[in-house]
Amino acid sequence: MKVKELLDELNLTLLTKDVSEDALYAEVEGGYASDLLSNAMGQAQPGMVWVTMQGHQNVAAVASLIGLACVIVAGDGPVAEETLHKANANDIVIAATKEPAFELIGKMYELGVGKN
DSSP states (O other): OBHHHHHHHTTOEEOOTTOOHHHHTOBOOEEEEOSOHHHHHHHOOTTEEEEESOOSTHHHHHHHHHTOSEEEEOTTOOOOHHHHHHHHHTTOEEEEOSSOHHHHHHHHHHTTTTOO
Protein backbone atom coordinates (compact mmCIF):
# COMPACT_ATOMS: atom_id res chain seq x y z
CA MET A 1 0.00 0.00 0.00
CA LYS A 2 1.20 3.49 -0.82
CA VAL A 3 1.20 6.38 1.68
CA LYS A 4 -1.40 8.28 -0.38
CA GLU A 5 -3.69 5.25 -0.44
CA LEU A 6 -3.40 4.92 3.34
CA LEU A 7 -4.22 8.61 3.83
CA ASP A 8 -7.26 8.30 1.57
CA GLU A 9 -8.52 5.01 3.06
CA LEU A 10 -8.31 6.38 6.61
CA ASN A 11 -9.58 9.86 5.71
CA LEU A 12 -6.50 11.49 7.22
CA THR A 13 -5.64 15.17 6.94
CA LEU A 14 -2.36 15.79 5.12
CA LEU A 15 -0.50 18.49 7.04
CA THR A 16 2.69 18.64 4.97
CA LYS A 17 1.41 20.20 1.76
CA ASP A 18 4.84 20.62 0.13
CA VAL A 19 6.04 17.01 0.12
CA SER A 20 6.97 15.37 -3.16
CA GLU A 21 4.96 12.87 -5.16
CA ASP A 22 7.70 10.35 -4.31
CA ALA A 23 6.93 10.79 -0.60
CA LEU A 24 3.19 10.44 -1.14
CA TYR A 25 3.62 7.31 -3.24
CA ALA A 26 6.23 5.63 -1.06
CA GLU A 27 5.45 2.03 -0.14
CA VAL A 28 4.25 1.45 3.43
CA GLU A 29 6.37 -1.36 4.88
CA GLY A 30 4.71 -1.68 8.29
CA GLY A 31 3.71 0.34 11.30
CA TYR A 32 4.99 1.46 14.66
CA ALA A 33 3.24 3.21 17.55
CA SER A 34 4.86 5.07 20.42
CA ASP A 35 4.95 8.50 21.95
CA LEU A 36 8.56 8.11 23.07
CA LEU A 37 11.03 9.37 20.49
CA SER A 38 13.78 7.13 21.85
CA ASN A 39 11.57 4.06 21.33
CA ALA A 40 10.81 5.08 17.76
CA MET A 41 14.51 5.67 17.08
CA GLY A 42 15.39 2.23 18.42
CA GLN A 43 12.56 0.13 17.03
CA ALA A 44 10.88 1.73 14.00
CA GLN A 45 12.25 0.70 10.62
CA PRO A 46 12.55 2.52 7.28
CA GLY A 47 9.29 2.56 5.34
CA MET A 48 7.08 2.23 8.40
CA VAL A 49 4.19 4.49 9.38
CA TRP A 50 4.68 5.96 12.86
CA VAL A 51 1.52 6.64 14.88
CA THR A 52 2.05 9.08 17.74
CA MET A 53 0.38 11.93 19.59
CA GLN A 54 3.58 13.98 19.55
CA GLY A 55 3.70 17.01 17.29
CA HIS A 56 6.92 18.79 18.17
CA GLN A 57 9.74 19.27 15.67
CA ASN A 58 11.82 16.34 16.91
CA VAL A 59 9.17 14.04 15.41
CA ALA A 60 10.16 15.24 11.94
CA ALA A 61 13.84 14.78 12.78
CA VAL A 62 13.33 11.20 13.95
CA ALA A 63 11.16 10.36 10.93
CA SER A 64 13.84 11.71 8.61
CA LEU A 65 16.65 9.93 10.45
CA ILE A 66 14.89 6.57 10.22
CA GLY A 67 13.43 7.02 6.74
CA LEU A 68 9.82 6.50 7.76
CA ALA A 69 7.10 6.46 5.11
CA CYS A 70 5.00 8.89 7.15
CA VAL A 71 3.96 10.05 10.59
CA ILE A 72 0.33 10.10 11.72
CA VAL A 73 -0.51 12.29 14.68
CA ALA A 74 -3.55 10.70 16.32
CA GLY A 75 -6.01 11.87 18.94
CA ASP A 76 -6.20 15.43 17.60
CA GLY A 77 -2.75 16.14 19.03
CA PRO A 78 -1.33 19.56 18.21
CA VAL A 79 1.38 19.79 15.55
CA ALA A 80 3.74 22.74 15.76
CA GLU A 81 4.37 24.88 12.67
CA GLU A 82 8.10 24.26 13.13
CA THR A 83 7.40 20.54 12.82
CA LEU A 84 5.61 20.98 9.52
CA HIS A 85 8.33 23.28 8.19
CA LYS A 86 11.03 20.74 9.10
CA ALA A 87 8.99 17.85 7.67
CA ASN A 88 8.34 19.66 4.38
CA ALA A 89 12.04 20.53 4.11
CA ASN A 90 12.95 16.85 4.61
CA ASP A 91 10.13 15.45 2.43
CA ILE A 92 8.41 13.72 5.37
CA VAL A 93 4.65 13.14 5.16
CA ILE A 94 2.81 14.14 8.33
CA ALA A 95 -0.91 13.49 8.56
CA ALA A 96 -3.40 13.92 11.38
CA THR A 97 -6.65 12.51 12.69
CA LYS A 98 -8.98 13.13 15.61
CA GLU A 99 -9.37 9.40 15.94
CA PRO A 100 -7.70 7.74 18.95
CA ALA A 101 -4.48 5.89 18.19
CA PHE A 102 -5.91 2.51 19.22
CA GLU A 103 -8.79 2.70 16.75
CA LEU A 104 -6.58 4.08 13.98
CA ILE A 105 -4.03 1.31 14.39
CA GLY A 106 -6.79 -1.32 14.26
CA LYS A 107 -8.02 0.10 10.97
CA MET A 108 -4.47 0.18 9.60
CA TYR A 109 -4.06 -3.49 10.50
CA GLU A 110 -7.35 -4.33 8.78
CA LEU A 111 -5.98 -2.64 5.66
CA GLY A 112 -2.98 -4.94 5.77
CA VAL A 113 -0.38 -2.65 7.32
CA GLY A 114 1.95 -4.82 9.39
CA LYS A 115 0.76 -8.15 8.04
CA ASN A 116 3.47 -10.20 6.41
